[in-house]
Amino acid sequence: MPIEKGRGSHGKAGVGRLPNLPMGVMISITLNGLKTRLSRAMVTAAGILLGIAFLSYVLTEMTLAGHVTEEQRARQWWLVVMALLTTTVGIANAMLMSVTERFREIGTMKCLGALDSMVVKLFIIEAIFIGIVASIGGWLLGWFFAILSRWSQFGWYAAVHPITLQNAVALAGICTGIGALLTLVATIAPAIRAAEMPAAAALRTDV
């Protein structure tokens, strides 16, 4: 792709416009970043994984148990909602720390020509990636534990019989969807904040 330098066909004399980075490039920048910041990413992912694992466990329990009383169901939903709220707060905290640690890096990127929108997109791609991977892990973990628990209490048949391909896939979908969504929601505010900082302020930060 040729570099548009100084032709100014759209902009003022001598100033052109930067092309939008292709998605492939943004994804590779994000993945590279995650690879090198692996331990930090894993801590964030662990938070999501555990929260989603609990969701998955409760939902699987409900499927396996079949009939539950109103009261039991209400209590289970209450537990799930609380667990997810805790998870979201934890993710928001982790993401805020991650963004804060990188204020200086973000400021530097802007000096090299990164657009604000690029910075937000990079964080969002990262959030979605971590969210999906961690949610899949959470789904599997919760699912297996619920089955194991039921098996130990009521035997193999009781544990495995209610599971169908449909409800397994539905569960996976719900867990992954909710996990990715929560991670995204938790990341948006810190990412926008990082992207809107004037480049000089980002460089002055003492973090």
Place this chain on the structure above:
Amino acid sequence: MSATEYIVRTKDVVKEFKMGQETLRALNGINVDIRRGEYISIMGPSGSGKSTLFNAIGGLDKPDSGSVFINDVDMAQLDANELAFLRCHTIGYIFQTFNLVTVMTALENVRLPTIFAGMTTDDGTERAIALLDMVGLGQRRHHKPSELSGGQQQRVAIARALANNPSIILADEPTGNLDSKTGTEIIDLLRKLNQEQGVTVISATHDFKMLDVSDRIIWIRDGTVDKIELRSDIDIKVGGMGGEM
């Protein structure tokens, strides 16, 4: 693009910062004109407004009033994309703290601006290697910043600043974190770039070693220009000057 005589001009630039209840006037209506191809040092004591001026010229921070012109284009007229384009293609930045991305190798650091400019990976890598060779770090291109000395990191930063062939290099205290000998090497490198490639170098600095290589020295005090000196006007005795202000 017809070459204008003044590559950077500031006109009555004012910048204030709120510190709690008080307002600090970092720049007090400053006027500066810099010609294409010049090597300018901006000097002044701490708190004089050097870094704030640097940020205003480099489009890193918007002035509260007044204008900054790069190639006769008023920066205030540019939208975010055009400003980013300017930072990507026209201006190269060098900082006291190097500001290299710690998780990337020297090669990847130097290549980063080319990615934002839309260059292919191969072209970008080729350019990065050539630049690292030029600053004398071809052999260390796969090292991360933590594996490089301060002087080497600054060289990488200089190579990075040149990635997209900018017409201006803005250096904020480039030798601030370097010892005397390494600082001299960096200053010589900047001077070489200025003379051989015609890059305009604007450096905000405390370092008297810069005086020797500058075409003009702009002294800043209390947010305005105190005086402007030509190199020929100054009798330089670096050893006897007593170090920093």
